[in-house]
Amino acid sequence: MSRHVVVTGAASGIGLAVARSFAALGDRVTLVDHRADALEAAVATVAGGAEPHASSAGAAVLVADLREPEAPARVVATAWEQAPIDVLVNAAGVYPATPFLDLDAATWDAVRDVNVRAPLLATVALARHATAVGRTPTIVNITSGAALRARPGAAPYSTSKAALEMVTRASALELGAAGIRVNAVAPGFVVVDSAVNPVSDDYAAAVSPNPLGRPGKPSDIAKAVVWLADPEQSGWVTGTVLRVDGGSSTGAHTLPLSNGTTREDVSA
Ligand SMILES: NC(=O)c1ccc[n+]([C@@H]2O[C@H](COP(=O)([O-])OP(=O)(O)OC[C@H]3O[C@@H](n4cnc5c(N)ncnc54)[C@H](O)[C@@H]3O)[C@@H](O)[C@H]2O)c1
Numbered sequence: 327m328s329r330h331v332v333v334t335g336a337a338s339g340i341g342l343a344v345a346r347s348f349a350a351l352g353d354r355v356t357l358v359d360h361r362a363d364a365l366e367a368a369v370a371t372v373a374g375g376a377e378p379h380a381s382s383a384g385a386a387v388l389v390a391d392l393r394e395p396e397a398p399a400r401v402v403a404t405a406w407e408q409a410p411i412d413v414l415v416n417a418a419g420v421y422p423a424t425p426f427l428d429l430d431a432a433t434w435d436a437v438r439d440v441n442v443r444a445p446l447l448a449t450v451a452l453a454r455h456a457t458a459v460g461r462t463p464t465i466v467n468i469t470s471g472a473a474l475r476a477r478p479g480a481a482p483y484s485t486s487k488a489a490l491e492m493v494t495r496a497s498a499l500e501l502g503a504a505g506i507r508v509n510a511v512a513p514g515f516v517v518v519d520s521a522v523n524p525v526s527d528d529y530a531a532a533v534s535p536n537p538l539g540r541p542g543k544p545s546d547i548a549k550a551v552v553w554l555a556d557p558e559q560s561g562w563v564t565g566t567v568l569r570v571d572g573g574s575s576t577g578a579h580t581l582p583l584s585n586g587t588t589r590e591d592v593s594a
Contacts, residue, residue, distance in 0.1 A: 343543075397444070438485075473512060509568065
């Protein structure tokens with residue numbers, strides 16, 4: 327049966343890949359982003375194209391700036407009016423690079439509002455709609471390996487993703503009795519062509535290595551989201567963070583052995 331899936335940050339990157347994956351399964355998808363032009367271009371690449379008022383499977387867009395305090399609830403209410411929401415994927419996020427000594431309140435707020443407050447408030451709004459009519463949607467938050475590992479220039483980002491992982495657990499704990507599951511996918515470095523979150527080639531080369539030996543693709547993340555959203559597959563999974571990162575979070579895999587043996591020696 328077709329589901330109604332709402333994906334934030336769906337104009338590019340991981341969010342768009344998630345939207346495409348659900349659409350490919352025959353689900354109705356609502357793509358949310360603050361960049362109207364990019365959103366229109368994105369929805370044209372999603373199966374079915376834009377059908378803003380369709381009640382059957384298809385793709386619709388909602389332009390919203392999730393930094394605004396009322397935007398998450400408004401997005402959920404507008405999408406719910408079109409059709410009750412079965413899946414909410416909070417993928418919108420910003421990861422600016424700001425040296426520690428340059429941090430200020432505005433930088434902190436900008437990251438926190440999009441990366442933490444918006445997913446929390448969207449989850450609250452969805453839970454209110456759903457519990458009022460006895461429905462049991464599921465929520466998947468996109469966090470990051472940065473939730474566990476700080477990196478230069480990313481203190482607000484790492485902190486926001488660590489907070490979002492706790493939001494995931496806290497909301498799962500409180501909404502479980504209503505049958506609402508809340509989980510997270512924590513990507514490692516994934517190659518995206520983002521206008522909002524530019525990444526230099528040097529950074530990409532430095533951050534890419536992982537035990538599985540290839541960079542992540544947005545579709546790697548989307549597959550995990552689809553699994554967590556399917557109660558037939560993951561119906562007893564809630565409050566978890568699924569790390570989809572080629573093994574990046576396992577440890578310092580590029581170090582030599584402590585006795586000085588090189589990695590080449592080990593694999594020879
Ligand atoms: N690419 C990676 O390596 C990586 C790794 C770990 C986590 N993530 C997370 O994945 C998610 C998607 O990031 P991405 O890498 O695909 O980048 P991206 O820039 O392609 O996607 C982020 C989207 O969020 C939207 N967005 C940003 N601020 C918004 C706002 N105020 N209101 C509405 N929409 C807004 C952007 O317009 C953009 O379309 C983010 O939460 C990011 O933190 C990415």
